[in-house]
Amino acid sequence: MTEEIARLREEIDKVDEQLVKLLSYRLELSRKIGKAKLNSNVSVTDENRETKVRERWISNAKKYNIPNSLVESILPLIFSYSKLVQINPGEKEKVVIYGYGGMARSIVSILSLAGHEVSITGRDLSKAEILANQFKCVSMAPLRAVDWGDIIIFAIPPNVILSNSNELFSDKLKGKVVMDISSSKFEIFKFLEELSRKLEFKYISTHPLFGPIEYPVGERIVIIPSQTSSNNDIIRIENFWRKSGLVPIITDVETHEKAMAIVQVLAHYYLLGLSNAIETLSLELGVEYSNFHTTNFRELNKILKKVKDLKNVIIEIQKQNPYSYKVRNIGLEELKKIKEELEGGK
Ligand SMILES: C=C(O[C@@H]1C=C(C(=O)O)C=C[C@H]1O)C(=O)O
Numbered sequence: 001m002t003e004e005i006a007r008l009r010e011e012i013d014k015v016d017e018q019l020v021k022l023l024s025y026r027l028e029l030s031r032k033i034g035k036a037k038l039n040s041n042v043s044v045t046d047e048n049r050e051t052k053v054r055e056r057w058i059s060n061a062k063k064y065n066i067p068n069s070l071v072e073s074i075l076p077l078i079f080s081y082s083k084l085v086q087i088n089p090g091e092k093e094k095v096v097i098y099g100y101g102g103m104a105r106s107i108v109s110i111l112s113l114a115g116h117e118v119s120i121t122g123r124d125l126s127k128a129e130i131l132a133n134q135f136k137c138v139s140m141a142p143l144r145a146v147d148w149g150d151i152i153i154f155a156i157p158p159n160v161i162l163s164n165s166n167e168l169f170s171d172k173l174k175g176k177v178v179m180d181i182s183s184s185k186f187e188i189f190k191f192l193e194e195l196s197r198k199l200e201f202k203y204i205s206t207h208p209l210f211g212p213i214e215y216p217v218g219e220r221i222v223i224i225p226s227q228t229s230s231n232n233d234i235i236r237i238e239n240f241w242r243k244s245g246l247v248p249i250i251t252d253v254e255t256h257e258k259a260m261a262i263v264q265v266l267a268h269y270y271l272l273g274l275s276n277a278i279e280t281l282s283l284e285l286g287v288e289y290s291n292f293h294t295t296n297f298r299e300l301n302k303i304l305k306k307v308k309d310l311k312n313v314i315i316e317i318q319k320q321n322p323y324s325y326k327v328r329n330i331g332l333e334e335l336k337k338i339k340e341e342l343e344g345g346k
Contacts, residue, residue, distance in 0.1 A: 034086025102212025
């Protein structure tokens with residue numbers, strides 16, 4: 001490395017620190033604005049103000065010779081965190097997260113930031129404790145946690161819920177709101193609705209429409225009411241998620257499964273096929289293609305990598321969704337049609 005590069009990198013390190021410091025200061029100002037809004041009953045999002053801020057960024061970008069696309073990627077993130085620090089959950093809930101995997105982590109990050117009291121539990125308490133320490137919440141043994149909390153979220157795979165229900169669900173859940181986060185609802189919904197009638201808990205099915213990311217600010221979460229959740233329970237949970245920074249979508253099991261048949265089952269089927277075909281073709285043609293990635297292929301590769309990392313979940317969704325068979329048939333038919341079209345019926 002030349003001396004010049006080393007010196008410039010030192011400069012960059014200083015600039016990076018300034019950037020983080022300024023971001024922190026901007027968030028501090030938002031936090032103060034949030035408090036002032038609370039006292040005057042003004043809502044967190046102010047679209048007119050956001051438009052003005054964006055215009056100022058764009059004109060500054062021009063002045064300092066920065067591409068607009070940089071502003072377009074940074075500013076939405078700044079807005080969402082700026083709004084997140086203004087979030088005051090109003091009613092702070094006592095929330096129990098059962099599980100310590102990627103999705104549990106994602107949900108804990110946003111709930112603790114929004115100021116709820118969060119307790120993490122599960123079979124392996126040392127794992128629960130590690131997650132709890134990361135986000136300044138607590139861990140408790142399962143029975144104690146369920147006794148303590150008002151909202152219980154099972155962030156564990158549906159097959160674990162189904163096969164360990166005797167251990168996981170007890171009459172200690174009576175009167176509490178219980179949610180699961182399974183991707184496919186058909187089987188688990190019926191099972192938990194039945195159980196909620198027996199054990200007298202309020203079952204509200206949910207499905208976060210995001211992967212295991214930290215601080216999923218502004219992402220969507222599906223809410224599916226059951227026969228044991230009242231209108232008031234649904235309003236409470238809708239507010240709970242909204243005020244924690246997510247965007248709730250209320251629907252029913254059937255609509256959810258149909259929508260997931262398209263956005264998950266079909267998309268994953270093609271992506272898995274694409275991933276396998278890439279490997280097969282690369283072997284067949286004897287070509288190492290990694291130096292030839294185009295911009296689109298690079299973006300696609302990021303998605304393919306996620307699909308490979310989550311292969312177990314993806315296969316589970318393919319197995320559970322009631323429309324999977326139909327979806328895959330249509331998927332194949334459409335590929336054939338394109339082939340015929342391209343080859344002129346040859
Ligand atoms: C900080 C505010 O709250 C929100 C965040 C904004 C920002 O980060 O610039 C702008 C408008 C609001 O949607 C504000 O109202 O000024």
